[in-house]
Amino acid sequence: MNIGSILWLVPLIPALGALVNGLRAAADPYGEKNKGITNAIAVGSTGLSAILATIVLFLYVSSGSRVPYKVLYYDWIPAGIGHVAGNLLSNFNVEMAFQIDPLSGTMLMIVTWVGFLIHIYATGYMAHEKGYTRFFTYLNLFMFMMLVLVLGANYGVMFVGWEGVGLCSYLLIGFYYDKNFAADAGKKAFLVNRIGDFGFVLGLFMIFNYFGTADYQKVFSLAASDPGRFAGPATAICLLLFVGACGKSAQIPLYIWLPDAMAGPTPVSALIHAATMVTAGVYMVVRSNVLFRLSPDAMFVVACVGAATAIFAATIGVAQNDIKKVLAYSTVSQLGFMFLAAGVGAFTAAIFHVMTHAFFKACLFLGAGSVIHGCSGEQDMRKMGGLRKFMPSTAKTMFIATLAIAGIPGLAGFFSKDEILGNAWGGSPLLWLVGIIAASFTAFYMFRLYYMTFRGEYRGHAGLGIEESEPAHKGEDLIGDHTHLDSGDQHAAAGHGHHAAHGHDPHESPGSMTGVLWILAALAVVGGYVGFPVGLFGGGETPFQRWLSPILLPIGANHYHFHEASKLLEITLMLISIAVGFGGWYLAKRWYSEDDAKSTYPATFVQRFPFLHQTVFNKYYVDEFYSATVIRLVMVVSLILSWIDKYIVDGIVNLVRHITVILGGEGSNLFDKYVVDGAVNGVAWTASRGSAALRKAQSGLVQNYALVMASGIVLLAVVYLFLKPA
Amino acid sequence: MDSQQLLSGIPMLVFFVIGTVAVASSILVVAMRNPVHSALFLLVTFMCVAALFIMQGAEFVGAVQVLVYAGGIMVLFLFVVMLINVRHLSDEKMLSPYGLAGIGIALVIFILFASMVRPGAYHDEVLRPDNLQRYGIHKHRKVTTADGRVVRRNVVKRSKRVGNSEAIGMLLYGDYVVPFEIASLFLLVGMVGAIVIGKRQLEGNQEEAIPAFMAKVVAEEKEVKEAMSA
């Protein structure tokens, strides 16, 4: 059995699933019938794809080779021979080819298996929803597109997947399309992603132009063979590609779509907006690591944007009350960590964090979904509390995942985050400082989420007057946050009426959901040991680094230097990050835990620093900033034009009238009658005749159009025959 | 003038006669007031064009021209003319508002044509008339080009002299099989489209109108049945 003969089946099987379920959804739009068949097709195709992916990876690993294994299916765009920059003659051709190497193998495992688990979860979570089959159609289509993105052997194929996952994201965010905020959030995600994709496409064209090919191996070997020549273009290419990554992976300044994307169903948030799609940007940057390493400037930009996003989103996460919003900002922040790692040259650490983050963030999102499911659609953490009693499995798994993300030693998040922070110190101690502050915030808001949700007393029955405490919504806010409290799934609205019989008491979710939670929690515990820092015990590279090392092609002297920290320093940094993790935990426990349910700390803090709290609570007014700048700019330009029309154009007309009146008042009636009226009437007459003449161009008569066409042909023929330059 | 010269002049003569008839009848297509007359002159033009095709070694296309145009499309035209049955034709204006402009633009384009059509403006003659009655069996071969690259080329392995129809058939079902199938799909779509467009739009549960004589027959049958049962 060779890899090529099964590799293409890996993406194709989910595509077939999407096709079949799509036809079924078209036949039965509300998806009320035969949910078992939908489940079998959707979950079965994803599971089969995951198994095949595992076989492919097993074959690749057992072959012993670590060079990329490329499978060419057919020539997709054979554009022929042409000149590229520097008069290099190139036979440009984009192939429909897949490639398996350690990097795409890792992503393949994450995407297929996490996707499979989330499919299983979704069968429980979406059980009462309308459009059940449609949901799984989109989800399978997403799996297909994501696998194309990950497996593609050149930038062209990657771009197909890149746009495809964007489309699926849009479809799934707007899944509850009859709700305005969901449709708006979908549009926002789509538009913001377009900005990023624009940069990505430009980067793609620059790669075509400078390398004459889009194939990863050819581009990278060319770049590595002549670093001096390609260093200049590499900066431009990398910055453009990074704009694309910013859009897809929600980095400053294009992160604004991700929190709103929580309007989609929770399994979607877990799969697309936490575990897989949003890490596509990280994958792309790591995939292009050769180009990035040629350009220290671009690397610096990546690191700074990553660090800034990490701390920015982490601070916003502290003040949110919507359980999914907290997780959304947490995702943005963690993605910032990944870019920070890539920016300081620790590409393997970035992918390592992608992997561990997929485990614990999927677990957290699915746990949040379980909570929302159990609380009949409630998402406000202030109306939760004490849920540990009602849903023990969810509470335990969420606790494990929280430990993991907070960086408590022994769990997955600790290893990856510690590796990133250690490398950040190598880049610049300032980057490390920003990272460690962001990490402390992470620990704080995650334990805050845990304590507010699962400890203390259940506050769901008591009306807390929460609506009054919300800041007033600004009606004119154009791209502001429409999804504030009412965001997220319409889970309560969509068929959870039966919960009324339970007297509104929260309840544990079905086994299909908790089982998945337990698996992911287990992964969040053990997943980090592939990157166990054996270096501290004299072991050199971690196993994960050794596995991924073939993707880091050696390049010449003129490249980014990766600073290796000394062992003592590394241990110190690790101790600090452990301390910070526990510190955040302790603070959150003090402020929000059960012993002190009526804790006054948060309130006191808000009272003492009202400005700070308001700023953070309102997400630094970024949406307001955009609506005040970008959108206002358009409005202002329109206003200026309207002003010009009103005062200058109309002014001239009025001036003519004034002159007429004055001349008339002077008594020159004759002049008035013949010259001025004549002029005015002449203007009117000209306009009327002119428009009458122009109107005839649109006679509606077919023969008139035919005549014009024929005249055009004559014109072109005359130009071609007689006026052609020799 | 010997007989040889006389014979060589015959195709020329035939061309001029047929061409004159074709041009004249196509002018009459445009000039006739009654569409039935136009259609009949169109038929004459088609026949002349078919004859020209055959003169140029395209027997099969000539046959298709007669069968499809004269046999199919013309009948369709006549059907529609009968169906519409415009009675008040004689008192209607025949020309559109662009009558003169049409003649003008046609003349200009004709002049452009005439200025383009001159010997030497197009590819040299390839005088191998029996190529029109021959098909080649192609084969991919590796060929070394002048600059040393090895490419795969379509090489004619051997060719066979057959009739024009057979040669075209081999070409249509060989090299041109995909366009040929697409053309058949096109015809299918056109057929479905014509049916859909031409269908009488029925309102709600209104039934297809029954011609008067049919209605009479149905009513009589009903009466007879009632009488029988009574």
Next chain:
Amino acid sequence: MPSTSAFLMLSGTIFCIGLAGVVMRRNMITVLMCIELMMNAVNINFIAFSYRLSSLEGQVFTIFIITVAAGEAAVGLAIIIQMYRLKNSINVDDSRELNG
């Protein structure tokens, strides 16, 4: 044998007559007939060059053009019938709803 130029001139003449007819006539059926005339003129061109270059490709293309002409005539005539039902007229200038 008459030269290729002679055939081309003939085809050009018929094409221009067809074009003039398309622009001039009010009767839609006649307009459609003139379009058929133009297509035939094109066919003559193809056949003439097929003979000149001793290549069958021109004849194959002619067959495709005849196919397209047949489809076009069928759909066009269906449209004319429907228009006659709608407006009780088949004059081109009676349907000018798209005017400015």
